[in-house]
Amino acid sequence: MLELRGITKRFGTRQVLDDVSFTVQPGKLTGFVGGNGAGKTTTMRIALGLLSSDGGTVEFDGRPITAGDRRLFGYMPEERGLYPKMRVREQLVYLARLRGFSTADAGANADALLESLGLTERANDNVEALSLGNQQRAQIAAALVHDPRILILDEPFSGLDPLAVDVVVGVLKERADSGIPVLFSSHQLDIVERLCDDLVIIAGGAIRAAGPREELRRQHGTTRYELISAGDLGWLRAEPGVTVTQFDGGYALFEVDDETSAQRILQRAVEGGAVSAFSPIKPRLAEIFREVVR
Incomplete structure (x- = not known):
């Protein structure tokens, strides 16, 4: 060592x-x-x-x-x-x-x-x-x-x-x-x-x-999530505390104000159709680098 x-x-x-x-x-x-x-x-x-x-x-x-x-x-x-x-x-x-x-x-x-x-x-x-x-x-x-x-x-x-x-x-x-x-x-x-x-x-x-x-x-992760659902996710844009950054029917990449909002989104998505993916987006090294050196 x-x-x-x-x-x-x-x-x-x-x-x-x-x-x-x-x-x-x-x-x-x-x-x-x-x-x-x-x-x-x-x-x-x-x-x-x-x-x-x-x-x-x-x-x-x-x-x-x-x-x-x-x-x-x-x-x-x-x-x-x-x-x-x-x-x-x-x-x-x-x-x-x-x-x-x-x-x-x-x-x-x-x-x-x-x-x-x-x-x-x-x-x-x-x-x-x-x-x-x-x-x-x-x-x-x-x-x-x-x-x-x-x-x-x-x-x-x-x-x-x-x-x-x-x-x-x-x-x-x-x-x-x-x-x-x-x-x-x-x-x-x-x-x-x-x-x-x-x-x-x-x-x-x-x-x-x-x-x-x-x-x-x-440690340097953001509150970004990826969601893939069989149902249409257009309703996400109207959800409080949510910012949608990418959207295509049953696919959405979004940011939330807190973890409570994330769980609320997951629950509503499940109610609207089968959810095949729901996961936080981990930052790339380049993003961590930019964050810590600025």
Whole structure:
């Protein structure tokens, strides 16, 4: 488990992080989202020891983190950091060897990752000869080749087409399922919403929301409901405390002032015909993001 507590950071007179605190749980995919300049990369670099903080602590498995702990981390920076004129497989083996792996084990890890990320046919190509999407896959392989105990990935889906995103998602889920904590940042909120277990939203260097995805959706949910009935729902427009936002005969999407109104609507709908659906509408991540950062 990785835990950040009260992290602060200034660059000159500018406060870039203010009391940043959150936890990355074992076996969980934690999405770290925020606009440009929100503080995501600075936070990650402090967790990795690449930057020092002005205050606060970073803990790993319940104790202050050490340089030895950080050697067990897998990190993918947003900027590409591989040697462009080195062959892909050769580079992965080299990176694993730097972490103490034997040549045979490093090669086995490299081959397994190349296969799972769809890069086997490009294993002997120089990195600079790869497409940007394949360079991104190679960068992810580099973060994984030494079997890290925690993953920190900065924009891992940047430049990937939808099929490549699915491949990378599968690899990251496999790592999380094995018990590894995974922290990743992304501007692609639809991917974050689909992939992550936990969410951390940062804006202006401060955490605006953090917790399990579904819990945040409940906390920030509105009183919107979807209703599908065999009967005509035209009467909804005249109901007090109800605002209909979408309507098509037996289908309606509406907002209510309170839960009592919602139950009243359901009862009347049942009296008017068979109800096949009546459910609250949970907000999308993009809606939660806009709400907490404004």
